[in-house]
Amino acid sequence: MRVVIWGQLSQTERKLVLARSQASDDEALIRQVKEIIANVRQNGDKALLEYAAKFDGAKLDCLLVSEDEYKAIESLSNDEKQAILTAIDNIRHYHNISCPKSFEFERNGAKLGKLYRPIEKVGLYIPGGTAPLVSTLLMLAIPATIAGCETKVLVTPPGKNGLVNPAILFAAKACGIDAIYKAGGAQAVAALAFGTESIPKVYKIFGPGNKYVTEAKIQVSQTHNGAALDMPAGPSEVLVIADDKANPVFVASDLLAQAEHDVAAQVILLTTSTELANKVHQEVERQTAYLSRKEIIKQSLAKSAVIIAKDLAEAFVISNQYAPEHLILQIANAEDYLPQVINAGSVFVGEWTPESVGDYASGTNHVLPTYGYAQMYSGLDVIAFMKAISFQNLSASGIKTLGPVVETLADLEGLDAHKNAVTVRLQHLNS
Amino acid sequence: MRVVIWGQLSQTERKLVLARSQASDDEALIRQVKEIIANVRQNGDKALLEYAAKFDGAKLDCLLVSEDEYKAIESLSNDEKQAILTAIDNIRHYHNISCPKSFEFERNGAKLGKLYRPIEKVGLYIPGGTAPLVSTLLMLAIPATIAGCETKVLVTPPGKNGLVNPAILFAAKACGIDAIYKAGGAQAVAALAFGTESIPKVYKIFGPGNKYVTEAKIQVSQTHNGAALDMPAGPSEVLVIADDKANPVFVASDLLAQAEHDVAAQVILLTTSTELANKVHQEVERQTAYLSRKEIIKQSLAKSAVIIAKDLAEAFVISNQYAPEHLILQIANAEDYLPQVINAGSVFVGEWTPESVGDYASGTNHVLPTYGYAQMYSGLDVIAFMKAISFQNLSASGIKTLGPVVETLADLEGLDAHKNAVTVRLQHLNS
Numbered sequence: 001m002r003v004v005i006w007g008q009l010s011q012t013e014r015k016l017v018l019a020r021s022q023a024s025d026d027e028a029l030i031r032q033v034k035e036i037i038a039n040v041r042q043n044g045d046k047a048l049l050e051y052a053a054k055f056d057g058a059k060l061d062c063l064l065v066s067e068d069e070y071k072a073i074e075s076l077s078n079d080e081k082q083a084i085l086t087a088i089d090n091i092r093h094y095h096n097i098s099c100p101k102s103f104e105f106e107r108n109g110a111k112l113g114k115l116y117r118p119i120e121k122v123g124l125y126i127p128g129g130t131a132p133l134v135s136t137l138l139m140l141a142i143p144a145t146i147a148g149c150e151t152k153v154l155v156t157p158p159g160k161n162g163l164v165n166p167a168i169l170f171a172a173k174a175c176g177i178d179a180i181y182k183a184g185g186a187q188a189v190a191a192l193a194f195g196t197e198s199i200p201k202v203y204k205i206f207g208p209g210n211k212y213v214t215e216a217k218i219q220v221s222q223t224h225n226g227a228a229l230d231m232p233a234g235p236s237e238v239l240v241i242a243d244d245k246a247n248p249v250f251v252a253s254d255l256l257a258q259a260e261h262d263v264a265a266q267v268i269l270l271t272t273s274t275e276l277a278n279k280v281h282q283e284v285e286r287q288t289a290y291l292s293r294k295e296i297i298k299q300s301l302a303k304s305a306v307i308i309a310k311d312l313a314e315a316f317v318i319s320n321q322y323a324p325e326h327l328i329l330q331i332a333n334a335e336d337y338l339p340q341v342i343n344a345g346s347v348f349v350g351e352w353t354p355e356s357v358g359d360y361a362s363g364t365n366h367v368l369p370t371y372g373y374a375q376m377y378s379g380l381d382v383i384a385f386m387k388a389i390s391f392q393n394l395s396a397s398g399i400k401t402l403g404p405v406v407e408t409l410a411d412l413e414g415l416d417a418h419k420n421a422v423t424v425r426l427q428h429l430n431s
Numbered sequence: 432m433r434v435v436i437w438g439q440l441s442q443t444e445r446k447l448v449l450a451r452s453q454a455s456d457d458e459a460l461i462r463q464v465k466e467i468i469a470n471v472r473q474n475g476d477k478a479l480l481e482y483a484a485k486f487d488g489a490k491l492d493c494l495l496v497s498e499d500e501y502k503a504i505e506s507l508s509n510d511e512k513q514a515i516l517t518a519i520d521n522i523r524h525y526h527n528i529s530c531p532k533s534f535e536f537e538r539n540g541a542k543l544g545k546l547y548r549p550i551e552k553v554g555l556y557i558p559g560g561t562a563p564l565v566s567t568l569l570m571l572a573i574p575a576t577i578a579g580c581e582t583k584v585l586v587t588p589p590g591k592n593g594l595v596n597p598a599i600l601f602a603a604k605a606c607g608i609d610a611i612y613k614a615g616g617a618q619a620v621a622a623l624a625f626g627t628e629s630i631p632k633v634y635k636i637f638g639p640g641n642k643y644v645t646e647a648k649i650q651v652s653q654t655h656n657g658a659a660l661d662m663p664a665g666p667s668e669v670l671v672i673a674d675d676k677a678n679p680v681f682v683a684s685d686l687l688a689q690a691e692h693d694v695a696a697q698v699i700l701l702t703t704s705t706e707l708a709n710k711v712h713q714e715v716e717r718q719t720a721y722l723s724r725k726e727i728i729k730q731s732l733a734k735s736a737v738i739i740a741k742d743l744a745e746a747f748v749i750s751n752q753y754a755p756e757h758l759i760l761q762i763a764n765a766e767d768y769l770p771q772v773i774n775a776g777s778v779f780v781g782e783w784t785p786e787s788v789g790d791y792a793s794g795t796n797h798v799l800p801t802y803g804y805a806q807m808y809s810g811l812d813v814i815a816f817m818k819a820i821s822f823q824n825l826s827a828s829g830i831k832t833l834g835p836v837v838e839t840l841a842d843l844e845g846l847d848a849h850k851n852a853v854t855v856r857l858q859h860l861n862s
Contacts, residue, residue, distance in 0.1 A: 083839035084840070087836060087840060097536060135844065228804075228808065250859075259848070287848075293846075335824055355852065356850070357834075357837055359837075362823040363538075364822075373659075375634045387807060393780035393784055399784070402521075402788055402793065414562035415691060415692075420684050420687065421681070421684040
């Protein structure tokens with residue numbers, strides 16, 4: 001990790017230190033995803049079964065996970081089941097509180113309000129790969145259930161054996177997801193957006209994925225009658241603000257937890273103490289030695305930075321400018337600094353709050369804006385599975401009061417049919 | 432308006448009746464917008480001044496509206512000023528209530544919460560054209576101000592005389608917008624997304640516009656370090672549900688208010704009464720005769736439909752399938768039917784609530800999801816000008832309780848650096 005002193009950098013150098021790697025337009029990827037989507041729209045399940053064989057190495061007869069396959073849940077230990085259930089309980093608690101509430105009020109002869117309604121059909125994408133991303137399932141399925149989405153379609157790529165990991169099956173059952181389909185990649189996104197014989201069409205698609213999934217989500221979101229996407233995606237990232245009292249062992253472990261995600265993961269340590277920076281550096285080396293994903297860690301750390309700030313005020317300016325997905329505060333009286341956080345996905349406050357607790361089980365959602373999007377996007381929450389409908393109901397006296405105002409404004413905008421809709425009513429009331 | 436009886440239509444015919452016109456990829460438009468954006472990024476204000484001459488026919492020395500120009504406000508009548516102020520008061524009242532609230536709670540040794548923060552820099556686009564869209568300004572500026580956005584950059588195309596309409600200037604002042612820049616079209620969007628010498632860069636761009644504006648918003652939202660957009664855009668639309676007791680004069684006036692917007696506007700009357708449909712048809716002809724925008728009205732009505740439903744239950748199924756931007760309920764005991772509304776942008780309840788009241792002054796926001804997007808998007812509101820940041824703060828006892836759960840889940844996902852971040856803390860506490 002290279003070390004820079006913020007005060008000694010030019011404006012351009014500062015921008016470079018905080019810059020994310022820019023994704024280049026990958027024409028081949030765009031074309032390939034386009035072809036996959038077209039094929040799924042044309043051939044439905046048949047295309048999905050062929051892609052499962054080609055990309056997942058899985059020979060499937062049927063996309064839907066059968067009742068029989070759920071027996072695999074028995075292979076989980078009690079500890080594993082209990083950990084999943086505790087995480088569900090905490091995530092449910094937080095998201096229940098976070099659920100938006102409809103309201104109505106009366107004023108000047110008008111009743112007005114806002115109604116929150118679930119999005120009727122949602123798609124949940126759970127990536128496959130070497131390990132089952134149980135936590136991602138919880139982070140999507142729980143808010144979808146609290147929102148009250150009627151149709152929740154879960155897709156996940158099968159393993160080579162054609163099966164879905166038992167932990168995913170257990171978590172899905174526990175979250176009230178009834179139907180799991182074995183499909184991954186761009187083809188799964190296409191199936192969710194347009195439907196196939198077995199997979200129902202949905203209105204919005206949630207969940208992370210590789211570059212094919214991300215590109216497919218963008219393409220279907222721009223297609224007439226396709227499906228909206230949850231938020232734009234980029235590599236995961238952490239920024240740790242630490243002062244001279246921070247424990248270098250904890251700081252290093254937090255940087256490493258981020259670095260193991262992906263070689264593209266971004267890791268920044270922002271500290272007021274050069275001494276701490278040195279100690280963290282040593283700790284990173286010591287801990288990396290015993291971690292299994294050390295090759296990934298080394299590559300992501302190679303691109304990462306340690307920034308020395310002159311004080312915490314400067315540190316928060318830098319952090320807000322970067323707008324990190326995860327912000328960890330390992331500083332004295334950390335909670336007092338929350339008001340200074342303007343741009344971040346989720347904040348981990350104080351020495352006993354590693355990012356991992358939020359990733360899995362504290363209760364907050366771990367699907368967060370990356371890539372600087374925390375400037376204007378929120379992390380996932382129940383509201384993302386709902387939409388708001390406003391309403392107004394005027395009484396006769398209400399239109400008498402408000403009508404002339406509307407007539408004047410419609411006149412100003414030159415829209416006389418807008419005005420007329422009020423005028424015919426006022427005439428009726430005055431006749 | 433053609434009349435169809437829902438019960439006699441095939442599935443395909445039903446889809447066709449409710450289908451929106453599909454926008455075709457306009458390669459020339461996409462290329463032209465790309466060039467405009469590149470030019471503005473390269474040449475800044477100079478490009479904007481050239482485009483103002485070329486597209487708006489306005490010779491400008493300076494993009495910012497000068498203090499002197501605000502004197503034009505004096506040309507407004509007291510009625511006009513008062514109407515704008517009343518609308519502001521109502522819109523502010525509704526949006527204040529609608530503003531999301533931060534929360535926090537404690538549980539199992541953890542304090543968790545959610546902080547709402549304004550998006551720091553937002554761009555507000557007010558279209559130009561023959562009439563000043565004062566109401567659009569109110570619908571963007573008021574929630575931006577309630578959210579607390581620090582930098583609110585308002586752009587609007589100048590008239591041929593190089594000036595901005597006095598009503599826009601008055602409304603902007605009254606809403607607390609200090610800086611108005613004379614720029615329109617794709618070039619204004621480019622300036623907001625990337626900044627120029629005089630126009631500050633913003634993080635998110637709000638407001639309707641023509642096809643160049645819409646395409647530019649899409650392009651900058653997909654560009655690294657560009658700007659997010661408010662919501663996807665399509666032609667405006669209304670669906671009126673009316674029973675046999677509805678007043679045909681009112682129903683016709685509501686259909687016409689929508690039809691005058693644009694030749695692409697969509698108008699649907701959904702009724703349980705053939706007799707009412709006939710009366711509305713006559714009223715549409717009678718009222719059209721005295722309206723000024725009759726040529727636009729005739730063209731948009733030509734594509735519109737009257738659907739006869741067998742009962743109100745069927746009508747609501749059809750309406751929810753269509754997911755109208757504006758839904759008008761002219762039925763007995765209209766408010767009792769609100770629970771049946773699943774997909775709509777805003778609902779106008781009962782005979783005294785024409786759409787125009789919501790367009791201008793009832794208090795709800797008139798920037799609403801079109802084109803079926805009400806299935807998964809909300810209308811504009813304060814929350815669109817904010818983002819939520821979650822936080823968690825565990826005590827030592829909190830990590831002791833939750834830590835083992837996180838370790839188990841990290842193990843399941845094969846992420847041992849995630850586990851390690853907990854383990855080093857538990858070791859510290861147990862040592």
